[in-house]
Amino acid sequence: MSQCATWKSMCSASSDTATILSFQSSEYCASGVGSPEMNPPSMRMFFHFGFEDYILFEKWVPRNRGQYVGSWFALFFLTIFFQTIQTYHSNLEVQWAEELAQANEVAKSDSSMSLTNGQPKVHAGSILLHWIHLWRQPWSLNEVKQNVLRAVLTFMETTLGYALMLVTMTFNVPLFFAVIAGLTVGSVLFSRQRSITVLKPNGNNSSAGTGCAGCG
Structure with missing residues (x-):
C-alpha cells in the first residue's frame, strides 16, 4: 500500500x-x-491467539486481558441464549403440531374428514394443488398469533446463529471455543426439553403436553 x-x-x-x-x-x-x-486489529485468516480481534462490531475489540475474558463469557452466554431460543421455538412447533393433530381428530370424528377446516383427504399426487388451496384460505386468529410468534423466533434464531458463525470466523482460538463451549453446555442444559416428542391424541396418553426421555 x-x-x-x-x-x-x-x-x-x-x-x-x-x-x-x-x-x-x-x-x-x-x-x-x-x-x-x-489502531484497528489485523485480520488473520488462520487460527491464532491474541486479544485484538473485531468481535461483530467496530467498537468491540478487546484491548487487554480483562476485556478479553469478559468478551469470552459474553459470547459463551450469548450462545446459550441462542440455544434457549432454538429449543423454545422447537417446543412451540411440537405444541402446535399436537394441537393441530387433536383438531384433525375432532374434525375426522365429527365429519369424516382428515384435515382441519373440513378439507378432504389429500393423495400424494395432489399435494402441490392442496398447498395452493391452503394458501388461498384465510388465516384464523390463532394462526395469525402463531405465525407472528414463529416469525419473531425465526428472526432471532437466524440472526444469533449467523452472528455466532461470524465470531468463529475471526479464527481466534479462544473465541472459537467460547461458541463451541456454549453449544456443548446448552445441549446438556436443554437435553430433556429437546426430547419432547409429538404425542398422538388417543386414550393411551394421559398427558398430551410433553414427554421426555429419562424424565423420572
Whole structure:
C-alpha cells in the first residue's frame, strides 16, 4: 500500500527509543496510525491467539486481558441464549403440531374428514394443488398469533446463529471455543426439553403436553 511508507515514518518519528522499539515490533505499527489503543486489529485468516480481534462490531475489540475474558463469557452466554431460543421455538412447533393433530381428530370424528377446516383427504399426487388451496384460505386468529410468534423466533434464531458463525470466523482460538463451549453446555442444559416428542391424541396418553426421555 502507498500509505505504508508514511505510516512507517510516523512510527519512527517518536523521540522515545524504547517506545520506537516496542511500537515498531507490534502489529499496529505496520497496519495503523497512532497509538495501539486507537489502531484497528489485523485480520488473520488462520487460527491464532491474541486479544485484538473485531468481535461483530467496530467498537468491540478487546484491548487487554480483562476485556478479553469478559468478551469470552459474553459470547459463551450469548450462545446459550441462542440455544434457549432454538429449543423454545422447537417446543412451540411440537405444541402446535399436537394441537393441530387433536383438531384433525375432532374434525375426522365429527365429519369424516382428515384435515382441519373440513378439507378432504389429500393423495400424494395432489399435494402441490392442496398447498395452493391452503394458501388461498384465510388465516384464523390463532394462526395469525402463531405465525407472528414463529416469525419473531425465526428472526432471532437466524440472526444469533449467523452472528455466532461470524465470531468463529475471526479464527481466534479462544473465541472459537467460547461458541463451541456454549453449544456443548446448552445441549446438556436443554437435553430433556429437546426430547419432547409429538404425542398422538388417543386414550393411551394421559398427558398430551410433553414427554421426555429419562424424565423420572
